[in-house]
Amino acid sequence: ETGVTQTPRHLVMGMTNKKSLKCEQHLGHNAMYWYKQSAKKPLELMFVYSLEERVENNSVPSRFSPECPNSSHLFLHLHTLQPEDSALYLCASSRGTGDNSPLHFGNGTRLTVT
Amino acid sequence: KNQVEQSPQSLIILEGKNCTLQCNYTVSPFSNLRWYKQDTGRGPVSLTIMTFSENTKSNGRYTATLDADTKQSSLHITASQLSDSASYICVVSAPNDYKLSFGAGTTVTVRA
Numbered sequence: 001e002t003g004v005t006q007t008p009r010h011l012v013m014g015m016t017n018k019k020s021l022k023c024e025q026h027l028g029h030n031a032m033y034w035y036k037q038s039a040k041k042p043l044e045l046m047f048v049y050s051l052e053e054r055v056e057n058n059s060v061p062s063r064f065s066p067e068c069p070n071s072s073h074l075f076l077h078l079h080t081l082q083p084e085d086s087a088l089y090l091c092a093s094s095r096g097t098g099d100n101s102p103l104h105f106g107n108g109t110r111l112t113v114t
Numbered sequence: 115k116n117q118v119e120q121s122p123q124s125l126i127i128l129e130g131k132n133c134t135l136q137c138n139y140t141v142s143p144f145s146n147l148r149w150y151k152q153d154t155g156r157g158p159v160s161l162t163i164m165t166f167s168e169n170t171k172s173n174g175r176y177t178a179t180l181d182a183d184t185k186q187s188s189l190h191i192t193a194s195q196l197s198d199s200a201s202y203i204c205v206v207s208a209p210n211d212y213k214l215s216f217g218a219g220t221t222v223t224v225r226a
Contacts, residue, residue, distance in 0.1 A: 004157070031212070033212075040123070040219075041218055042116055042216035042217060042219075045213060045214075055212075056212070056213070090157050090158075092157070094212075097212035098210040100145050100207050100209075100210075102163065103214075105158050107155065107156050108156075108157055
């Protein structure tokens, strides 16, 4: 196991639904990330938290709302999504930000918006 | 334009054969370059990391090379196995910057 657990693994939601993605890391890391992975495209950084403080928003639409209650947990709240938001959402953690420590990824949530 | 370009986009090889994947980058200044392996339905897992002063790094049957002057890296897979079927992603970082530059990946399919 990677030490980073994401739930659910798969999610299908309508455009009017509200859902949340959950990420938990058991590595004692201080930084957590949300990435979006679309087919044949590079990973896109969405949000970064360091010691529970958000340090990056990266111009993500407001229909995506992150929450980091503590350094081990990260949520991504979803509402009124669009079909183009269908993608694999990856959570990652690292020791810190800016120290070039490697990212440890979860196995992702495959999101389909209908 | 993406700062990290990978080629080929995909390739198919027979089990037991070797293959080489390419990564060209424009990120500057440069801190390190990593290769990640992503199995289908899984998150990426780090294979190798190389800093400016390193020009080769091995991890089992995987050997990565780096030419920081020409800003090129390659990942060589020796004696491929069916379990090598995956996407291989090149990731470049600048000093003291959490914003990594990702390539789009090369999908490798190993056939028996």
